[in-house]
Structure formats: C-alpha cells, structure tokens
Amino acid sequence: MQTTTLILLLGFMAIAGFYFGRGRSLALVGGPGHGSALHSLPGYYGYFVAIWSVLPALALLLLWVLIEPRVVVALVISGLPQSYQDLSAGELNLLVNNIQNLAAGDVVSVDVDEVLQNAAAMFNNYVERSRQMLAVLALGFAGMGGAIAWNKVNPDLRARNRVEGVVRWLLIAASSIAILTTIGIVLSVLFEAIRFFQKVPLTEFLFGISWSPQTAIRADQVGSSGSFGAIPLFTGTLLITAIAMVVAVPVGLMTAIYLAEYSSRRVRDIAKPLLEVLAGIPTVVYGFFAALTVAPWVRQTGESVGLQVASESAMAAGLVMGIMIIPLVSSLSDDAINAVPSAMRDGALGLGSTRSETMTKVILPAALPGIVGGILLAVSRAIGETMIVVMAAGLAANLTANPFEAVTTVTVQIVTLLVGDQEFDSAKTLAAFALGLMLFVVTLVLNVIGLSVVRKYREEYE
C-alpha cells in the first residue's frame, strides 16, 4: 500500500474516532441536552479518541519509513552469495545501487546477471512485504488505540485537560525544532570537519597560503596530496566583503538619514518600497547581473583608464553585493536613528544647530551602537553570500589585495567542492565541511554580537 494512501486512511480513522468519541460521551449522559453532566465539552472526548488512534500509528509510520531502507538493504545483502558479501564497502554500495535501479526498472550500469536479477526480485519482494506489514500494523495500532480511548470515555474523564496536554507537547516539540536545527548544523559540519583535520593538520588549513584541493588520481602523481591552506580564501572573502561594505555602509546610512530627516513624505513613500524590492530580488539574479552586465562594464572602465582588470574581478562581485546589502544597512540604521529619543533631537535643533549638525553630532553618536550592530549583521550576510560570488568571482585562489584581480571565496569553494558526484571521504570533499564550519562559526559570532548590540541598544532608549 502506498504511504500516502495509508496516511489518508489514518486521517479517516481520526475523523471517525472523533465522531465515535463525541457520540459516546453524549450517549453516556443521555443525549445532547445533557452535555453539562460531562466534565469537558463533548468535542474534547472526540479529540481524545482521535488523538489516541492516530498519534501512535503516525509515530510508527515515521519510524518505519526511516528504518525500512536500511533493513531491506541489509536483508538483500545477506541473501547474496558469499563472493559478493566479501566486496569492499564502496563496491557493495555500487552493487546495492544497481540492484535498486534494476528493481525500479531504471537503467543499470553493469551487465545484468542472474544474481543481480534475483537480488532485485528479492529487493522488490522485501519492500512489498514491508509495506504490507506496515499497513497492517499501522491500521492495527490506530484501531486499537482508538478502541482503548473510546472505552475510557466516561463523564468524569478530564478529556479537555488530556487533549490540551498533548497539544502542549506538540507545541513544545515544534519549538524545539529550531534548537535541533542548530544542533544538526553544528554536528554535521563538525564531524566531517574533524575527519578532514585528521587528514590535514589544523595549522596547515588555518595558516597555509596555498589552496589547490584538486587531488591527483594516483598517489604517485604530482600534486597527489593537494594543498589546503585556506588563507587565500579568507583574504578573498574579506576583499569582496570590504568592497561590498564600502558601497553599502555609506549609501545605506545616508539613505536612512535622508529618508528619516529630509525627504518629503511622498518621496519616502515611493523610495522605501523600492529599496525593499532590492532586498527581495533573489541572489542568483544579482549574480547573473554581476557576471553579465557589471563585470564587463568594470573591465571596460578599468581598461579605459589603463588598469589590468581580470574578467572575473573582485570589484564586480563586491559592487553588486554592496548594492544587495544597501536595504539591510539602511533599514537597520533607520531603526537605530528612530530609537534615539526625539528630546535629544529637539534639544539640538532648539540650540540652533543645523539639521546636518544635529544628525552628525547628536543623533549619530547616540545611535552608533545600533548602527555598528547593524553593520556587523551586514558583514555576516556578505561573508555568507554565495550565488553572487559563485557566478561573478573566480575560482583561482589568488593571495592578493588588488580588487581588479580574480579572487575566490569560502562559499565559492564549498560549492565547487561539493557540486557533482564525488567520493564522500576524500580530503577534497571533507574540506568543504571544514570551510563550512569556519563560515558557520564566524557568521555566528558576528550575528550574536550584532544582534545583542542592536537589541540592548534598543532597550536602552525605550
């Protein structure tokens, strides 16, 4: 039976459970007119039965779907002849893939022999049986749970409290998913990164100045070990981030000041949504624009004044990234400026200072912590930005501070190392996770500081 059909059936059972539970509670007190003799509203008895019929079955279903593939594969392997079972893990993996493809009727990469044919048949057979078992068990669970709950229904049952207790636990579970995500991120990058550092020492990764992760196929070839010094990636990331900040911070800050202090209402009503549009454009679109329009323009302009410009210069990526970040800087600065009490502003203006003097000598100093917090968040955003640099920055890991040369960044390297099929335990693939760990840690520190500064500052003036 298909899983979706099963879930639909369970849904029907829940609805049926609801009506049975509700009906029984009312029947016990002698009809709808006597509802006040019940502890809870009749509907809660219905929910009570529905929950007990569906939740256990759904839990079983989830567990089953997660475990089933492993069990089936293990069973199929144990059914293969001994010569196949002695294969290495990698070859066995390939074999299992082929069996699965064959079972699904897809194209198979090797000649199909009798063993493979049998294994595929066995695979289908096991899956079929597992599905039947699951359907019987799940529906049995649902029926039994519902029956027990239905049996428990009586006028004194505290149905509302029971149901609310379950709902409360569901709410807690939902809110802990955020924590689980963080733990998942940390664990997944940490484990792979530790495996990477077993192959490449941490000091070489952090302080090495040569990055060429392409390892040769045979051990005796030149460059067989690859080199994993990440300094050129860090400097490349910082260079592009710095260019982006040089664009975004002054422009974003001045925009916020202009819209808050100078512009007429009409201009503000038009300009603000337009800038929000800027924030809503997908980064892949910015990347396309950077690569196809801005990069050639930068190159032409640079060459017309006699500069050597690489076609994938850091400048183009940085400029476009800066534009992308303008709305972030300007909205966070706007918040910070608006949080300054108007008494300070009025006082400065009352003493005869011009508006620009009020702004630069009174409001900006007072809003500085909030603005700095916002800038930290913007830096974190720029460091983690992927698509723009993947499409507009280069792949060559140059150690340079020249914005007109091609540089590469941490995110670009993660993408290039992980896109496509490769073996999962090579230093090359694991390096991506080590870079991911660096990226996560750095952005996390920036975010924590930035967010707490912004928040604390906001509270201070409230």
Place this chain on the structure above:
Amino acid sequence: MSDARTTLEKVEAGLARRRRKEATFRILGMFATAVGVLFLGVFFATLIAEGASAFRQTFMQLDVELREEVIAPGGELDLVYADFDGIVRSALREQFPDVSGRGDRRQLYRIVSAGAGYQLRDMIAASPDIIGTTQTVWVPAASNVDMLAKGNIDPTIDESLRPLSDKQIGWVNELQEAGKLEQRFNKALFTNGDSREPELAGIQGAVMGSLYMLIVTIALSFPIGVAAAIYLEEFAPKSRWSDLIEVNINNLAAVPSIVFGLLGLAVFINWMGLPRSAPLVGGLVLTLLTLPVIIIASRAAIKAVPPSIREAALGLGASRMQVVFHHVLPLALPGMLTGTIIGMSRALGESAPLLMIGMVAFIVDVPGSLTDPATALPVQIYLWADSPERAFAERTSAAIIVLLGFLLLMNLAAVVIRKRMERKW
C-alpha cells in the same frame, strides 16, 4: 579684536559655511537614495531589454513529405525508430535544390532545430492518417538562426567570428524573402523541460520542481512555525531555556543559507538516505531555512493581539489553550499568513542550499512526484547563466522575468492580506 565680537557675530560669521555643509549633506543623502533606486531602474531595464525577445522564437516553414516507407515500413507505425530527421532533411533539400556536396548539405541541415523531427513524430502520433501526404509545417529554427533574426548576430563581421557561415545566412535570407521565416510566441519556453538546444529549452521542469518544493515547505513550515510561535509567546515559562530558543531562532535567521545546504547534504542525504536531487529533500532544507522567518513573524503577530482579549476570554472561564486557539490565533492569522508568504518567497528565490543537495543536475524530464530528480527555477537560471550560447543568455533573462513575476505575485498577495484583514486596536 576677536574677543570683542559678540556671540551673534561669531555665529553669523560661520553661518554661510554651515549652510553650505548642510546643503552638501542633503545632496549626499539624495544621491545615496538615488543610487539604490537608479540601480533598480538600470537592472529592470537591462533585464527586460535582454529577456523580452526570448518570449518569441523564429520558426521556418517546411513542406515535409511524410512518406509511408519511412514512417511506417510494412504498414506498421514505427514512432521510435523512424527517421524523422531524414524527412526534415529531405524537405530542406527540396527547398534548396541547388545545394550539393556533403559539407554544404550538413551546413544546410543546421539551420533547422533538432526538435523538428520530434515535432513531426508528435504530429503523426496525434493523427496517423496524414501519413503519405505532404504537409506544410512550421518548425523551430536553430538557435543561431533565431539569434540572427533577432539581430543578435552581426552578419557583417568576418565569417570566422560568427556561428553562422555566409551560405547559411544566404539561405536564411532566402527563406525570409519567401515569407517562410516567422517569429511566433515561444511556447516551448513554458512547456518544455531543460535542453541542450536553446530553442527547445524550457522552464516547465524547473517550475514544477519549485512548486513541489514549495508544497513540502509550506506543508511543514507553516504548522510548525505557528505552533512554535504560539508556544514561545503564550506558554513558555521565562527561563534560560526559552531565552536560549529565542536567541537561537534569531541567529538561525541570519545563518548563511549555504550552511543549511551542508546540513541537508549531511543529514537528509548521507544519514537518512533520502534521494539526491529530489524536491522532497529541497523542501525539507527550505523548511528549516524559512522556519525562523515564519516564527519571528508569527510571534510579532501574536504579540500584536491586545492582552484585553485574552483577559476577557480567561475571565469567562476559557482555558489558556482555548484562549489561544479560539481567540488569539484567529486574530493573529493575517499577520502569520503574511509572514509565511514572505518566507515562501524567500524559499522560492533560494538557490545556494539546493546546489549542495544535488539539484543542479541537467534534467530534461518534468518531475512527476516528490522524489523524482528535479531542479528549481533559480537553479535553472544559474545553469543557463553558465551556458556559453548567446541564446541561453536571452532565455536566462526570460526565466528571471518569470521568477520575479512569481515573487511579485506572492508579495502582492501578502500586501493584500495585510491590508484586507489587518485590524488596528
């Protein structure tokens, strides 16, 4: 002497300079605001100028002779192995009878799209009784001919610098003069999957992939996000734990999206063994990515419901759960929906995490289920942007226009919901 100046004189002496500064400051502000708006203008202008032509495609008229011995040898219809390309070629030879020599003929065959044969096959599959007749059909021209017709290839530059030879341009002009070359609406762009041939490449596969992903994302992230927001806002005791969750959610909203991709690769694909390139996995990753956005928006919406509503309900004997589900939730729903739509529009435009979980494969088929290999609209844009053919640049812009159109619709929906259903207390 200067000591004798009154305060007023001192102020007036500096006044001109201060006013100049004020004016400069103001102009700087105006300039900064203009930078963002100007970029937006340039951006959309380039995009439309570049992409508008992709919605039209050049077609050429051919008289194809559907000979029975080719299509149905021995009376048996053979759609798989019949040489439809051969039919197209002989129609071209018919059209240009004076082209001879292998090299010239090969060049001639290249002015029509490789999809012409498939078009004939589909025609015959739809109505087999046209076999044996000669039909006049419009088939897509090759992408280089299309580019020439749209003026993107300059026929005056040296022959070796352009993808079309002088002879090919001559044939195209001949067709043009005979009225056998025409630009029509490019339906293939919307009904085809990806292809190596620009004139056959379409976004339907990517749109369906994105749609499946968004279905998974919305089905998971809306209930979970709303439930989490309810718990944190209405039930969570003020403790270190709830503080931790709060800080954690704010931080998750700012974690680079590519890190979520690494999580998806390590957990969903390597650990749980879910299939690569599947919209299911993409949807799960995007769920984790959008949850913080939805939770933050939903909490703000719940916070905006005035406490008097809760107190009134509690006073009438409702339990706290009843207060939340009967009163707070319905009142906060518009705000939650707005937040969810904004989260979804972020998910729709996201591509970096999808690269990590293998959704960048070249996939021709339109996905039919949650576990079929698929790609997403932004990833399709990335793939096409990387293709060297001139015709793909135009199609990339067109795909971007479509993507931005979807995003615009979603944001409009959010604005409408906010305007229509929002209450002021």
